[in-house]
Structures are given as structure tokens and as C-alpha cells.
Amino acid sequence: MEAYRTEIIAACVGIYFVLCIVVGIWAMRKTHSSKDFFMAGRDLGILVTSIAIFSSAMSGFGFVGGPGLVYRMGISSLWIVISTTIGYAICFFLLGGKLREWAVKRDSISLPDVIMARYDSPLAGILTAFSIVLGVLGYLATQIAAMATVLQSLAAGLTDMGEVPLVYCALFSTTLLVFYCVTGGIIASVYTDLVQGVIMMVAAVMVFLTAIWVVDGGLRGITETLIKDDPASMSPWGSKGMLGCLSWYFVFALGVSGQPQVITKLMMTRRAEDARWTLPATIIGYVITAMLWIALGLAMRALVVSGAHPELANADHAAPAFLQGLTHPILAGVVFAGLFAAIMSTADAFLNIGAAALVHDIPMALRGTPLRDELRYARLATVLLGAFAMMAALNLGEMVALLGAFGWGTFAAALVPTVAIGLNWPRATAPAACTAILSSLAVNFSLKAFDIALPLSIDAGAAALLVSIVLFVTVSLLTPDRSGGKSEPTPDKNDSAIEPTLN
Amino acid sequence: MIDAPRLLLLFSSLLLLLIVVAACLYDTAWDSSQRHPRVATMEVGGPRSSEDAQHWWLGLGFGVVTILTLVTSLLFAAREGEQARSLRRAVIAGGFVYIAVFVGMMMSYRRYMTEEPTTLGPFAAPTTWMVLGLWTVPLLFVAIYCIHFRDWFEADPPTLAEGDRD
Numbered sequence: 014m015e016a017y018r019t020e021i022i023a024a025c026v027g028i029y030f031v032l033c034i035v036v037g038i039w040a041m042r043k044t045h046s047s048k049d050f051f052m053a054g055r056d057l058g059i060l061v062t063s064i065a066i067f068s069s070a071m072s073g074f075g076f077v078g079g080p081g082l083v084y085r086m087g088i089s090s091l092w093i094v095i096s097t098t099i100g101y102a103i104c105f106f107l108l109g110g111k112l113r114e115w116a117v118k119r120d121s122i123s124l125p126d127v128i129m130a131r132y133d134s135p136l137a138g139i140l141t142a143f144s145i146v147l148g149v150l151g152y153l154a155t156q157i158a159a160m161a162t163v164l165q166s167l168a169a170g171l172t173d174m175g176e177v178p179l180v181y182c183a184l185f186s187t188t189l190l191v192f193y194c195v196t197g198g199i200i201a202s203v204y205t206d207l208v209q210g211v212i213m214m215v216a217a218v219m220v221f222l223t224a225i226w227v228v229d230g231g232l233r234g235i236t237e238t239l240i241k242d243d244p245a246s247m248s249p250w251g252s253k254g255m256l257g258c259l260s261w262y263f264v265f266a267l268g269v270s271g272q273p274q275v276i277t278k279l280m281m282t283r284r285a286e287d288a289r290w291t292l293p294a295t296i297i298g299y300v301i302t303a304m305l306w307i308a309l310g311l312a313m314r315a316l317v318v319s320g321a322h323p324e325l326a327n328a329d330h331a332a333p334a335f336l337q338g339l340t341h342p343i344l345a346g347v348v349f350a351g352l353f354a355a356i357m358s359t360a361d362a363f364l365n366i367g368a369a370a371l372v373h374d375i376p377m378a379l380r381g382t383p384l385r386d387e388l389r390y391a392r393l394a395t396v397l398l399g400a401f402a403m404m405a406a407l408n409l410g411e412m413v414a415l416l417g418a419f420g421w422g423t424f425a426a427a428l429v430p431t432v433a434i435g436l437n438w439p440r441a442t443a444p445a446a447c448t449a450i451l452s453s454l455a456v457n458f459s460l461k462a463f464d465i466a467l468p469l470s471i472d473a474g475a476a477a478l479l480v481s482i483v484l485f486v487t488v489s490l491l492t493p494d495r496s497g498g499k500s501e502p503t504p505d506k507n508d509s510a511i512e513p514t515l516n
Numbered sequence: 517m518i519d520a521p522r523l524l525l526l527f528s529s530l531l532l533l534l535i536v537v538a539a540c541l542y543d544t545a546w547d548s549s550q551r552h553p554r555v556a557t558m559e560v561g562g563p564r565s566s567e568d569a570q571h572w573w574l575g576l577g578f579g580v581v582t583i584l585t586l587v588t589s590l591l592f593a594a595r596e597g598e599q600a601r602s603l604r605r606a607v608i609a610g611g612f613v614y615i616a617v618f619v620g621m622m623m624s625y626r627r628y629m630t631e632e633p634t635t636l637g638p639f640a641a642p643t644t645w646m647v648l649g650l651w652t653v654p655l656l657f658v659a660i661y662c663i664h665f666r667d668w669f670e671a672d673p674p675t676l677a678e679g680d681r682d
Contacts, residue, residue: 086549086559088643095647099586099614099654105661106593110669232638240640243552244633245561247640249625252549252559255568255575256538263531263582267589289665293658317555328557437592438521468539468546469564476535479528486525 018342023171025346026353029212033193033357036205040197047387050198051122051369053281055113057203062282063294064210065203065358069274070097071213071302072152072359073159076352077332079303083310084317085328087239087246089253090310092262094303100269101296107270107433108279109288115436116280123366124273124432125374127280131435134443135378140450142374144427145273147454148420149367153402156360160186161406163352166333183403190357191399194364195392199281202361209354210298216351217305219344220335224308227339228315232308235315242318257470264475268425270433274362305348309335368394422474426453429478430485438489445488449481456480518604520591527585534578541574542567569629576622580615587611590657593669603660603668610656617653621645 044050057065082090115121119130125145129138161183168177193201225231228238239247250258269275282288313331316322325334332352336345372390377383384390430449435441456477459465467476539545543563550562561568568575590607594600625642628634636644661669 085557087561088639088646091643091647095651098651098658102654102657102661103586103589106590106657106669109661233635236635236639236643240633240635243560244628244640245565246559247633247643248561248565248628249621249642249646250561250565250568250575252561252565254549254564255572256535256578259575259578259582260535263585266586270589285670286665288669289662292661296655296658314558317558324555325557433589434521434524434592440521466546466548468535469542470549471535476532479532482528483525483532486521486528489521 015342018337018345019167019171021342022346022349023167025343025350026167029208029350029353030189032208033189033205036208037193037196037201040193040201040204043200044196044198044388047373047383047391048122049200050388050391051365051373052116053199053203055116055281056283057278057281057287058283059287059290059294061203061207062278062287063291064298065206065362066101066275066278066291066295067298067302068206068210068213068355068358069278069362070269070272070359071299071355073156073163073352073356075302075306076213076348076355077159077329079306080310080313080332080335081327081329083307084314084325084331086253087243087251087314088249089251089258090261091251091307092249092258093265094306096262096265097269097299097303098296100266101292101299103267103433104270104276104279105288105292107437108276109292110285111436112276112279112432113282113285113288121280123369123374124277124428125370126377127436128431128446129374129378132441132443132446134446135381137431137443137446137450138374138378140447141428141431142370142378144423144450144454145370145374146367148273148423149363149370149398150402150405152420153360153363153367153398154405156356156363157183157187157190157399157403158406160190160353160356160360163349163356167349180407183407187399187403190360190364191396194361194399195395198391198395199365202358202365203278203281205361206358209351209358210302212347212354213351213358214298214301216344216348217302220340220348221304221308223340223344224312224335228312232311235311238315238319239311246314253470255469257472260470260472260475264422264425264472264478267429267478268421268474271425271428272421273366273424273428274359276428276432277362277366364395364398367398371398422472422477423453423457425474426457426477426481430482434482434485440494441485441489442492442494444492445485448488449485452484453477453481518591520588520594523588523591524585527581527588530581531578531585534574534581538571538574538578541571565629569626572622572626572629575625576619579618579622583611583614583618587614599668603664606660606664607657610653610660613656614650614653617645617649621649 048054079090115127121127125138125141128141129135161179164182164186165177165179193205228235236247246252309332313335317324325331336348368391371394372384372387427450431446435446460473544567549559552558552560591604594603621642624645628642634641639647
């Protein structure tokens with residue numbers, strides 16, 4: 014079986030690709046309107062919603078970047094992992110019921126829709142849509158670049174013709190992704206997320222067991238080896254340091270409530286009370302998947318430190334090296350499929366949110382009414398966004414990495430005050446929302462673009478979030494409340510006018 | 517009466533202030549992480565970790581204010597009347613446990629760095645506090661959410677049911 018390792022991995026990945034296509038075709042038959050395309054007809058159950066939420070948050074970064082960080086820094090990046098329990102608790106406390114309530118009562122089909130209605134401010138809506146489009150392009154391009162790179166390394170072992178050009182791999186990955194997103198919109202996205210989430214969980218458990226099996230003494234053996242090498246790397250702060258790790262904890266915990274790919278799912282549930290059990294189900298899914306992040310990274314660090322494995326050329330090779338050298342071919346196949354699943358589950362969510370921003374939110378803010386044939390434009394925008402992100406991935410190089418890194422912190426700093434706090438605090442005002450979004454873009458982009466490092470490895474996104482919260486609360490307290498303090502939605506007077514044009 | 521927005525403003529400003537204080541106190545504030553002596557693709561604690569052990573109280577303060585900020589964010593969910601009072605009491609009680617676990621981790625970290633490094637369960641002692649303590653203690657808030665969902669969180673059920681028709 015070992016002789017056919019590459020073929021077995023390719024077969025597992027191929028089966029997964031076929032599943033995505035099948036789900037896309039199935040979802041196309043259920044997509045009749047733009048509300049179906051962007052909001053899944055607000056008909057998602059607990060299991061589908063919870064898996065869609067955690068799998069959109071756990072991108073390819075969780076499967077490749079996460080173990081790489083543990084390999085490089087020791088325990089530091091576990092602060093990102095452990096922030097999830099409090100992060101999702103805050104997210105559901107503040108938005109679990111609220112976002113759905115707004116979505117239903119105002120017939121909102123996107124986050125900027127809700128912002129526009131909450132603050133009675135088209136400018137706040139446009140700024141939200143703009144920051145979403147910027148973040149989406151960056152995230153999407155990095156996900157496409159990651160998919161193309163993994164596919165290229167996989168294809169290299171299958172053909173005697175040498176390396177397959179990256180552009181073909183990017184074209185194939187983007188076509189597959191765009192296909193099921195265009196045909197089935199968010200319905201295809203969330204149901205592929207279901208498949209993807211299950212694959213990710215199975216892969217994570219199997220890798221966890223393998224990782225503690227390959228090192229003598231299991232997790233304790235790994236810990237003892239690493240403490241002997243450098244006790245500080247196994248302390249809670251690893252090599253990043255105390256305040257740097259705590260800044261990660263802060264931005265990842267509070268930042269979940271500002272990630273559009275996560276919180277828009279809360280607008281799609283069938284019943285309001287589904288939020289009750291969606292929260293624990295989401296956390297269970299994330300915790301299971303995160304086992305791969307922890308165990309694989311620590312195992313590879315211990316193996317290399319003890320001399321049982323040659324040094325890696327790059328920290329991000331920790332996961333591929335472990336899978337290629339230390340696992341059964343079928344497990345490697347499942348995990349490679351899980352890796353594609355992790356990347357695609359995030360990418361499809363962004364594709365849908367980006368399309369909503371382009372064909373719904375911006376026209377709504379500028380014209381006050383949606384486009385006439387919104388569903389057709391939504392499909393067209395999905396294709397264009399996919400193509401644009403692919404070209405960016407292939408041509409923009411460092412700019413893509415910049416936009417990708419820009420994503421989480423920007424969404425957190427722009428949307429946590431505006432959405433999570435604003436929907437729960439009647440005194441929050443439109444100028445405060447606009448200030449928070451603009452400060453988030455300015456702080457995050459200048460820190461990244463001019464390569465400004467903060468002291469003590471403080472995360473740039475954490476600093477931007479703190480600045481944005483301070484500005485949001487201060488400006489709200491200093492400006493008059495012209496919207497009448499709408500933290501509770503009232504039915505939209507124009508609902509009846511909007512409803513027919515949605516289809 | 518708890519004023520969540522002003523508390524959030526206070527704690528966020530305090531965190532920014534603590535970053536400035538720390539940047540002035542640390543000699544290694546602007547240094548990048550130290551490379552592993554044998555493995556070029558790895559990093560080790562280095563001088564920064566010695567300074568962390570020396571200024572552990574700063575981490576204690578920063579961590580406690582971070583937790584206070586996160587717990588204050590939960591308080592925004594409290595609406596008005598009896599619902600708000602009960603939810604606030606439950607969240608604040610959970611917040612005390614959360615802070616207690618963090619303080620436990622910091623005490624364990626101090627011993628780990630100043631005495632012989634020890635393990636507790638599968639990890640180094642303070643890391644076990646972090647992974648098994650800090651990761652799980654917010655499940656208290658998850659339990660509050662699930663148990664009291666109908667009383668404290670469900671928003672205006674009759675109107676939502678009406679909205680569900682679409």
C-alpha cells in the first residue's frame with residue numbers, strides 16, 4: 014500500500030472534490046431567490062449551522078499554519094485555540110438571537126444590511142461592505158493560493174512530466190470552488206461545510222492519536238523532551254512572550270464576534286431557539302478539530318529536537334512532513350482531503366459574503382433599492398470575485414499575504430464594536446460606527462503596509478481592536494443619538510416593497 | 517448598577533496603557549524572538565522569557581484586565597429588569613472563577629520559571645492550567661446560555677414566530 018501512497022491520497026482528495034460537485038448540483042435545485050443564495054432561505058438546522066460556523070473559522074491556517082506555529086514557537090499559538098470557548102460564548106451572548114431577530118424583522122440578507130438598518134446610515138453600510146470586500150479579497154486570494162500550492166505538490170507525485178504549473182492548479186481549484194458557489198450559493202456552501210466539517214473532525218482525531226503514538230510516552234513524553242530542550246517554549250508563553258500571547262487571546266476571543274463568515278450564519282437558522290444548542294455544538298466541533306493543531310505541532314517539534322526526524326526546511330512543512338512520513342496512506346489521504354475541506358469551507362463563505370457586498374449591500378446603500386435580477390447578478394459577482402482573487406493569488410505576491418494577514422484583525426476591529434456591541438447598546442451612534450470601521454482600516458493597514466512591529470510581539474489586530482473600541486464608545490457618548498437608540502429592530506416600512514424584488 | 521459601555525472603555529484604555537508601560541519596562545521590548553541554537557526553523561524563549569518571569573505581575577495585570585474586558589462584553593447581553601439582574605449575577609460569578617483560574621496559572625508559571633520545571637498531567641504545570649483550566653472555564657458561560665436560554669436570551673418569541681413565516 015505504501016508504494017501507492019500518492020495515488021491513495023489523490024483518490025481521497027478526488028472523492029472529496031466529487032462530493033463538492035454533487036452537493037453544488039443538489040443545492041442548485043433549492044436555490045430560487047437571492048434570499049436562498051445569501052441566507053439559505055433561513056432554513057438551517059442546529060447541526061448544519063454549528064458545523065458551518067466552526068469550519069469557516071478553522072481555515073487552512075488551522076491545518077497547516079497552526080501546527081507550523083506550534084513547531085516554531087512552542088505553546089504560544091495555543092492561546093488562539095483556547096480563546097474559542099470564551100469567543101463563541103461572547104458571540105452567541107451578543108449575537109445568537111439578535112442577528113437573527115434583525116434579519117427576520119428587517120428582512121436583511123447580509124451584515125451591512127443590518128448595520129444600515131440599525132444605524133439608519135447608508136454610509137455605515139457602505140463602509141461595512143467596503144471593509145468586507147477588502148478582507149474577503151485578501152482571505153480568498155490566500156485560500157486559493159494555498160489550495161493551488163497543495164494541489165501542485167500532490168500532482169507532482171502523480172505525473173512523470175515534472176511539476177504541474179501553479180496557474181493550472183489555481184485554475185482547477187478556483188473553478189471547483191466557484192462552480193458549487195455559483196450553482197448553490199450559501200446552501201451549497203453550508204452543506205459542503207457539513208461534509209468538510211465531518212472530514213476535518215475525523216482527520217483531526219486520527220492525526221491526534223497517531224501523533225501521540227509516534228513519540229514514546231505520548232503527550233507527556235513529548236512535553237518532557239521539549240522541557241529538557243527549552244523549558245520556556247513549553248511554558249504558556251512559548252517563544253512569543255507573555256503580552257504577545259495575551260494579545261492573541263484578546264483579539265481571537267473578542268474577534269470571533271466580528272468575523273462575517275461566522276456571524277452571518279447566525280442569520281440563517283430555521284428557528285430562534287436553535288441558537289441555544291448551536292453554541293455547544295460549535296465548540297465541540299472546534300475543540301475536536303483543534304486537536305490536530307496541538308498534537309501534530311508538538312509531536313514534530315519533539316521529533317526534530319530529539320533527532321528522530323530531520324530538520325524541516327520551513328515551519329509550515331510540519332503538517333505535510335508528518336503526513337507524508339509518519340502516517341498510513343489512507344490517513345494521509347483523509348487528512349489531505351480535510352486540508353482542502355478546511356481551505357474551501359472558509360473560501361466559499363467569503364465568496365458568498367463578497368458577492369452579497371457587491372450586488373446587494375453597495376447598491377442598496379447607494380440606490381435604496383436592490384438590483385432587479387439580484388440572483389443573476391449574485392452568480393455573476395461570484396464568478397468575477399473568484400477570478401479576481403485567483404489572479405491576485407497568482408500575481409500580487411506579498412500583497413496577497415498582506416491582505417490575508419489583514420483579514421481577522423480588520424474584521425475584529427471594524428465589526429466587533431459596530432455589530433456585536435452596537436446591536437446590544439441603544440446609545441451607539443452612526444458616527445461612532447463609521448469611526449470604528451475607518452480606524453480599523455487605517456490602523457491595520459498602516460501597521461501591515463509599513464511593516465511596523467509593535468513592542469513585545471503585541472498583535473496588530475489586538476491594538477486595532479482596542480483603539481476601535483475606545484473610539485466607538487467615546488464617539489457614541491459624545492455624539493447625539495439620531496437613530497432613536499435602535500438596539501431592537503422594528504419591522505421595515507418598505508418590507509412589502511422589497512420582498513417581490515428579492516426573487 | 518453596572519454600566520457595561522463605560523467599563524469596556526475603562527478596561528480597553530487600561531490595556532492600551534499597560535502595553536505602553538510594558539514597552540517602557542522591558543529591555544527586550546523591541547527584540548524579535550530568539551532562534552533555537554541547533555534548529556534554525558524553531559524559536560526558544562530566550563531573554564524575553566527571563567524578563568517575562570521577572571515582570572510576571574505585569575502579565576497578571578494584563579491577563580486579569582483582558583478577562584474583565586471579555587466578561588464585560590458578555591454583560592452587554594443583559595437587557596433590563598429581572599432578566600438583566602439575574603444574568604449579570606451569573607456572569608459576574610463566572611467571571612470570578614475565570615479570574616481565579618488565570619491567577620492559578622500565573623502562580624504555577626512563577627514557580628515553573630523560578631524553581632524546577634515540573635509537569636502536571638500531559639503538559640508543563642502552568643500549561644495544564646492554561647489548556648485544561650482557561651480553555652474549559654468559559655464553558656460556565658456556555659452552560660448559563662443553554663440553561664437560561666428561554667428566560668434570558670430568547671428575543672421576543674411571538675414576533676419572531678410571526679417573522680418565521682417567510
